[in-house]
Structure formats: C-alpha cells, structure tokens
Amino acid sequence: xxxxxxxxxxxxxxxxxxxxxxxxxLAIGAGDYVSVMGPSGSGxxxxxxxxxxxxxxxxxxxxxxxxxxxxxxxxxxARTRRERIGFVFQAFHLVQYLTAAENVELPLxxxxxxxxxxxxxxxxxxxxxxxxxxxxxxxxxxxGGPRQRVAIARATVTHPAILLADEPTGNLDRRSTxxxxxxxxxxWRAGLTLIVVTHDPEIGDRARRRVRMVxxxxxxxxxxxxxxxxxxGIDPAAPFPA
Amino acid sequence: xxxxxxxxxxxxxxxxxxxxxxxxxxGIAIGIAAVVLxxxxxxxxxxxVLAEFSQFGTRIVxxxxxxxxxxxxxxxxxxxxxxxxxEDALALEATPGVIGVVPYSGGNAEVEGQGRTRRxxxxxxxxAMPTVFRMEVQSGLFLPGGDPRNPRAFAVxxxxxxxxxxxxxxxxxxxxxxxxxxxxxIGVLAPKGEMLGLDMxxxxxxxxxxxxxxxxxxxxxxxDVIYGEETPAHEVLAAVxxxxxxxxxxxxxxxxxxxxxxxxxxNILNVLTFAVGALGGISLLVGAVGVxxxxxxxxxxxxxxxxxxxxxGASHGQILALFLAxxxxxxxxxxxxxxVLGAGGAALLHALVPGVPVETPWGYAALALVTACGxxxxxxxxxxxxxxxLDPVEALRAE
Ligand SMILES: Nc1ncnc2c1ncn2[C@@H]1O[C@H](COP(=O)(O)OP(=O)(O)O)[C@@H](O)[C@H]1O
Ligand SMILES: [Mg+2]
Numbered sequence: 001x002x003x004x005x006x007x008x009x010x011x012x013x014x015x016x017x018x019x020x021x022x023x024x025x026l027a028i029g030a031g032d033y034v035s036v037m038g039p040s041g042s043g044x045x046x047x048x049x050x051x052x053x054x055x056x057x058x059x060x061x062x063x064x065x066x067x068x069x070x071x072x073x074x075x076x077x078a079r080t081r082r083e084r085i086g087f088v089f090q091a092f093h094l095v096q097y098l099t100a101a102e103n104v105e106l107p108l109x110x111x112x113x114x115x116x117x118x119x120x121x122x123x124x125x126x127x128x129x130x131x132x133x134x135x136x137x138x139x140x141x142x143x144g145g146p147r148q149r150v151a152i153a154r155a156t157v158t159h160p161a162i163l164l165a166d167e168p169t170g171n172l173d174r175r176s177t178x179x180x181x182x183x184x185x186x187x188w189r190a191g192l193t194l195i196v197v198t199h200d201p202e203i204g205d206r207a208r209r210r211v212r213m214v215x216x217x218x219x220x221x222x223x224x225x226x227x228x229x230x231x232x233g234i235d236p237a238a239p240f241p242a
Numbered sequence: 243x244x245x246x247x248x249x250x251x252x253x254x255x256x257x258x259x260x261x262x263x264x265x266x267x268x269g270i271a272i273g274i275a276a277v278v279l280x281x282x283x284x285x286x287x288x289x290x291v292l293a294e295f296s297q298f299g300t301r302i303v304x305x306x307x308x309x310x311x312x313x314x315x316x317x318x319x320x321x322x323x324x325x326x327x328x329e330d331a332l333a334l335e336a337t338p339g340v341i342g343v344v345p346y347s348g349g350n351a352e353v354e355g356q357g358r359t360r361r362x363x364x365x366x367x368x369x370a371m372p373t374v375f376r377m378e379v380q381s382g383l384f385l386p387g388g389d390p391r392n393p394r395a396f397a398v399x400x401x402x403x404x405x406x407x408x409x410x411x412x413x414x415x416x417x418x419x420x421x422x423x424x425x426x427x428i429g430v431l432a433p434k435g436e437m438l439g440l441d442m443x444x445x446x447x448x449x450x451x452x453x454x455x456x457x458x459x460x461x462x463x464x465x466d467v468i469y470g471e472e473t474p475a476h477e478v479l480a481a482v483x484x485x486x487x488x489x490x491x492x493x494x495x496x497x498x499x500x501x502x503x504x505x506x507x508x509n510i511l512n513v514l515t516f517a518v519g520a521l522g523g524i525s526l527l528v529g530a531v532g533v534x535x536x537x538x539x540x541x542x543x544x545x546x547x548x549x550x551x552x553x554x555g556a557s558h559g560q561i562l563a564l565f566l567a568x569x570x571x572x573x574x575x576x577x578x579x580x581x582v583l584g585a586g587g588a589a590l591l592h593a594l595v596p597g598v599p600v601e602t603p604w605g606y607a608a609l610a611l612v613t614a615c616g617x618x619x620x621x622x623x624x625x626x627x628x629x630x631x632l633d634p635v636e637a638l639r640a641e
Contacts, residue, residue: 054553054634075557082555089638093550097258107554109247154554 001161001193002028002051007060009046009216020046021057022216028195028209030161033188035204036197038213044197045166047213051195052085052164053077065161082111086155088184090167092147094139094154100146101126101135104153111158125157129183145176152183162193169203181206243560252567259540263572266536270576270617271583273526274610278584279591280522281606284515286592286599291511295504301475302374302500303482305334305465309494323494325461328390328450330489331368334465337481339473342370344466345390345450349457353446355407355418355427362403363445364420366453372431374468377442382414382429385449393449397425401433402443420448421456475501519606526613529576533621537569541629548629549637562630569622570615577614581607 009021020043028034036044049055050062053069062069065084072080094103104125108118126132129149139147148168155163165184169177181203188194198204205224212220243251256263307326331345347366352359365371369387372379384398397418404413416427425448434442450462469478479497486495541548548561585602592600 049635052553054638078552078555078557081553087553089553091546093546093553093638095547095550097254102254106551109251110243110551110554110556110560112243112247158555 001030001032001065002026003061003063004050005061005063007047007050007057007062009043009050009055010058019216021050024060024216024218026211026218026221028193030193031188031191033185033194033208034196034211035207035209036195036211036213037199037201037204038219040199042213043216044213046216048164048166048195048197051162052087053081054087082107083158084161086158086160086163088148088151088155088163088165088168090170092139092144092151092171094147094150096139098138099135100131100137100139100142100150100153103139103150104131104157106154107158121157121159125153128156128187129153143176144172145179148172148176148180149183152180152187156187156192160192162195163187165194165196167197167199169198169200177203248563248567252564252571255564256568256571262536262540266533266569266572267576267579269529269532270526270573270614271529271580273522273529273617274577274580274614275584275587276525276580277519277522277610277613278581278602278607279587280518281515282584282588282600282602283591283598284511284518285603285606286588286601288508288511288515289601290599292504292508295507296500300500300504301469301471303467303469303475303478304498304500305330305467305482305486306463306496306498307461307494309496324490326465326495327461330486331450331462331465332390333485333489334467334482337467337478337485339469339478339481340467341470342373342468344368344371344374344468345462346464346466347450347453347457347459347462349453351421351456353403353407353418353420355413355416356411358407360403360406363440364453364456365445365447366450366456367447368450370468371447374466377434378432380430380432382427384429385447386428390449391451393451395423395425395452396428396449398429398431398447399427400431400443400445400447402441403446404430406444418446420446423452423456475499515603515606523613526610526617530617530621533569533573533618534624537565537622537625538628541565541625541632544629545632545637545640548632549634549640552632552634553638558630561632562626565626565629566619566622569626570618573618573621574611574615577611577617580614581611584610 004024004026007021007024008019011018011020022043024043024047036047038044046055050057057070064080069077069080095106098106101122105118105122108121113121123132126135129152131146131149131153134142134146134150139150142150163184168184169180172180184194184196185206196203196207204210208225209221209223211218305326308323328345331343334340335343344367348364350361351364353362353364367385368390369385371377372384379398380401382398385393385396388394397420399407399413399418407418408416413427413430418425418427431443431447436442454460454462467478467482469475479499483493483497487493551561585607588600588602591598
C-alpha cells in the first residue's frame with residue numbers, strides 16, 4: 001500500500017544542508033501497525049509528513065495504493081489527503097471556535113459532503129470514540145484525553161486508509177495514554193493502517209512492526225507478530241476518564 | 243465546500259475573533275462615514291448655492307460694457323469701447339426670441355420718506371423687471387411703460403425699505419426723495435430675500451434714465467435680456483451678439499448667460515464635493531491599511547489552524563477563499579455601518595443646526611459601499627494569499 005524508494009528530504013538552514021530524510025526505503029502493507037521510533041531529530045516527523053503528503057520529498061519515489069504520489073498536483077494531493085489519510089497530532093490541533101462535533105465534521109465540510117450523509121458519519125465517529133455526550137463541547141471545555149479522541153474521530157470520519165499519528169500521547173497523562181492507544185488500536189483492528197511516531201518504547205513496543213530511525217535513515221525494522229493484541233488492563237469499552 | 247458551509251465557517255471564524263473583527267470593520271466604517279458625511283455637506287452646499295443663483299430665473303443673458311479678455315481686463319479701460327445705452331436695450335427688445343429687457347443702472351443714495359431718511363440701494367430698471375427677475379408686486383403697480391428716455395418720476399419700494407420709512411402707514415401715492423429729486427410711490431414689492439448677501443428688499447426701484455441722471459452716468463451698467471423657454475440659449479446669445487455688434491461696430495461688450503453661470507458654479511461645487519469626498523477617502527485608505535494589518539496578524543496567529551485545514555485536505559484555493567471572504571465581509575459590513583453612521587450624522591447635523599445645508603448623495607453612498615467591498619478585496623488578497631501559501635508543516639509547528 002505504501003512504497004518508499006530512496007526518499008530524501010533536505011532542508012537548507014543557512015548555507016548548511018540538513019538531511020532530515022536521507023534515502024528511506026520502506027514498504028508498508030494495508031492493515032499494518034507500525035511504530036516509528038528514534039532519537040529526537042532523526043526524521044520521524046518528516047517521514048510522517050511526507051507519508052501524509054504535507055511535505056514533498058526532495059528525492060525518491062513514493063507510491064501510495066499503486067499511484068505515484070510525487071507527481072500529483074496540489075489539488076489532487078489535497079484530495080488524496082482528505083480522502084485517504086487521517087492525521088493525529090501531539091498538540092491535538094482542534095479549532096477552538098468549533099464544537100467537538102463541528103471539529104469532527106470539518107474534513108467532510110471541506111470535501112463538500114451533503115449534510116444528511118455528514119450527520120450520520122459524524123454521529124457514528126463520535127459514538128465510536130465515546131464522545132456522544134461531548135458533541136456540543138468546545139475544545140477548551142475538554143481535557144487532554146477527550147481532546148485527542150475528538151482529533152481521532154476527526155481523522156477517521158472520512159474513512160481513510162491510513163492513520164498517521166505523530167506523538168499522539170505526548171501531551172497526555174498515563175491513563176489517557178492507555179485510553180487513546182486503545183482507541184487507535186481498536187480502529188486498526190477494524191482495518192485501518194496505523195503508523196505511530198513515538199519516543200516512548202512502551203508505546204512503540206505495542207506495534208506489530210517497529211521501525212527505528214537514526215539520522216534520516218531506517219536503522220532497524222523488526223516485526224513482532226504477537227504484538228498489537230489487546231493488552232491486559234486496557235479495555236476500550238471501559239468508561240473514559242474525564 | 244458548499245456555499246452554505248463556507249458561509250458558516252467564515253461566520254464562525256468572525257464571531258470567534260470578535261474584537262479583532264470589530265476593529266477591522268470599525269476602521270472601514272469610520273472611513274465610509276467620513277466620505278458620506280463630507281459629500282453630504284458638499285452636495286448640500288451645492289444645492290444651496292445653485293438655488294440662490296437660480297431664484298431670479300435662469301433664462302437671462304446679461305450684457306455688460308467692455309470686453310473681458312482672458313486676463314480679465316476690460317478693453318473699456320482703454321477707451322475703445324462705447325457705453326451701452328437705453329437705445330441698445332430697445333434694439334435688443336426687438337430681437338427675435340427676446341421677451342423682455344431690463345436696462346440697469348444703480349448705486350447708493352439717500353432716500354427720504356415721511357421725514358425719515360435711509361441710505362439704500364437705488365436700482366434704475368425698466369418695466370420688465372418683475373418678469374425678468376421673477377419678482378412680485380405686493381401692492382400697487384410696478385413702473386409703467388412709456389418712453390424710457392423720458393420717464394415719469396415714479397418709484398417702487400422694496401418691502402424692507404417701505405417698513406423702515408413708513409412703518410405700517412399707507413404708502414401708495416406718498417412722496418419720497420431719492421437723491422435730490424422727488425418721486426411718487428406707486429407700488430411695493432413682495433419680499434424676495436437675500437441673494438448672495440445682497441438684500442433685494444432694502445432698495446428702491448426707479449426708471450433707468452432717472453438713475454443714470456442721479457448718478458451722472460452716460461452708459462448703463464448692464465442690460466438683462468430674458469428669452470422664452472422655446473428659444474435655445476445659444477440662439478439668443480448669437481442674436482444678441484449680432485445686434486450689439488451691428489450697433490457698436492465691434493465686440494466691445496460681454497455676454498453672460500445665467501445658465502452658464504449656474505453651470506460653472508455647479509461644476510465648481512461638484513469638484514468641491516468630490517474633493518471633500520476624496521478627503522474622506524483618505525480615512526478610508528487608513529481603514530484599508532487597518533484591514534491589511536489586522537488580516538496579516540490574523541494569518542500569523544492562525545497559522546496552526548491553517549496548517550490543520552491543509553492537513554484535513556483543504557486546498558490552496560479554499561484557504562484563500564476563506565480568508566478573502568472574511569476580509570470582504572468585514573469591510574462590507576463596516577461600509578454598511580459607516581453609511582448609516584455618515585447619513586445619520588448628516589441628518590443629525592441638519593436637525594441640530596438647520597442652517598447647515600445637507601444633501602446625502604446616494605450615488606456617492608453606493609459608490610462608498612462598493613469601494614468598501616473593493617477595499618476588502620484589495621486589503622484581504624495579500625494576507626489571504628500568504629495564508630494559502632503557508633507551508634502546512636511549518637504552520638502546524640507554529641502552535
Ligand atoms: N522546516 C525545517 N527546516 C529546517 N530543518 C528542519 C525542518 N524540519 C525539520 N528539520 C530538521 O530535520 C531533522 C529532522 O526533523 P524531524 O523530522 O522533526 O525529527 P523528529 O521528528 O525525529 O524529532 C532535524 O534535524 C530538524 O532540525
Ligand atoms: Mg517529531
């Protein structure tokens with residue numbers, strides 16, 4: 001589903017060239033659960049941004065679902081992003097002046113989906129993330145865990161193929177972390193391809209496949225077929241912490 | 243995005259940044275209010291002055307002695323022009339298209355009646371005066387016709403002079419002294435009011451030839467020719483010119499039509515209205531800079547939001563449209579508020595100081611509104627483009 005060949009992303013900082021990605025080869029199949037770890041500055045976020053079409057690689061080829069993405073124009077990239085990819089960020093990035101439901105609805109609004117169809121999708125997404133009671137709340141009225149759940153609902157309401165999460169639990173306490181990871185993994189089990197960037201080994205080890213980045217390259221890439229099953233102590237159906 | 247969703251999104255964003263939105267709109271509102279208020283005053287002044295000018299009728303051609311050169315110096319100063327005479331006036335009266343003439347000569351003199359004296363304007367005029375200048379006789383008669391070269395000593399009083407000299411006492415048939423000669427009062431004019439500061443009611447009207455004798459003048463100061471509605475101004479002008487040249491041998495006189503004067507005056511005042519409008523336009527410009535500044539700050543502040551929208555699949559065009567629409571909406575709303583403020587201010591001013599002539603030119607007002615919208619587009623386009631071009635990765639990092 002995802003195929004990276006010699007992907008490079010160079011930044012010019014002053015007269016220095018920073019090789020944030022320095023020849024990344026990576027293939028990720030549909031329904032995979034991949035964690036990306038590595039030291040700070042190793043290019044994890046840059047990799048995720050390239051995967052999510054937020055950033056264009058300066059070299060290499062990127063095929064997504066069989067299509068060469070690097071040659072798409074801005075409009076097509078925006079559409080692909082809207083329809084095939086969901087983002088979850090460390091800082092939540094909720095729109096402060098919209099309610100939880102409106103935040104979730106936003107990608108569908110941008111895509112021009114009809115109101116009736118939209119309502120059903122938003123209701124389902126909110127319910128899936130246990131947010132039905134918070135639908136009318138503004139982000140500032142929610143604590144970290146529920147905020148990130150709103151962001152996850154927003155990322156999945158379009159029924160994307162891939163969910164990209166950059167340090168999704170970086171701003172959360174332990175309880176919320178367990179909750180949010182449980183939610184993401186439940187979506188993965190339902191068929192979503194899940195890619196999580198993290199520096200927390202405890203979270204990274206939960207993935208079936210662990211990619212380790214160092215200096216813009218893939219340093220190691222291991223699989224753990226047993227991982228990813230529901231961990232003891234995390235019950236996605238349990239009541240959520242406030 | 244459907245138009246409805248687009249509108250709701252823009253409205254939500256404006257409502258969320260109330261203070262900033264309010265200030266943006268206020269800048270434009272003040273600019274538009276200034277334009278509307280100032281042009282209202284300008285147009286009011288124009289109406290006022292034109293009304294003053296045309297109250298004596300507009301179908302008048304004035305014939306003055308001497309030729310006004312481009313430098314404004316009459317040739318008459320060098321003695322090469324002949325005086326205009328009562329005979330000229332009689333000849334003009336017989337010109338086709340002309341329905342009346344008033345040979346005019348006047349000055350200041352002492353007038354005595356019922357033992358009281360008053361220094362006042364003495365107008366030497368002909369019997370056509372009331373027709374030509376749209377004046378009404380309140381009681382008695384105006385100066386009668388007859389041989390204008392040897393008229394009888396009759397006088398008609400302005401309403402104010404009559405009051406000053408005679409109070410409420412009957413005046414028809416009474417005697418007045420004008421300069422050194424005695425006249426019989428045969429009529430009183432209805433009040434006419436001031437014309438550009440000259441009180442037409444404070445004066446006495448006597449036959450032209452007698453005023454010439456009184457002030458010891460050979461020529462007339464002016465002949466006023468009135469023409470019929472069916473005759474075009476330029477035809478009358480040409481006929482009068484031909485006649486005068488035929489009589490004087492060359493063009494040693496100046497013709498001025500009231501129509502021309504009103505037109506010139508109107509043009510001057512239009513320019514004035516435009517100028518004060520432009521002055522108000524400066525504050526509109528300041529408002530535009532305000533929109534530009536505030537939108538630029540908004541784009542910087544909302545970088546994270548813009549990056550998010552891009553991550554959620556918004557295109558360049560959608561971001562551009564959202565920010566541009568916000569700027570246009572704020573500017574137009576400000577413009578509408580400014581319109582109400584300006585027109586209301588003008589009306590209030592008129593209500594408080596009725597002497598101030600006010601006339602809101604709705605053409606200008608509509609133009610101001612369109613301008614406000616245009617200002618929104620112009621001031622919004624740069625920040626909106628900046629928003630659309632923001633690198634989403636950078637933008638997301640900004641928060
Ligand atoms: N926009 C940018 N301009 C310049 N350098 C950048 C930019 N984005 C990332 N980098 C550099 O690229 C490298 C990788 O960054 P990043 O992908 O954010 O690392 P990570 O997420 O693993 O901490 C770092 O050295 C960072 O400083
Ligand atoms: Mg990072």
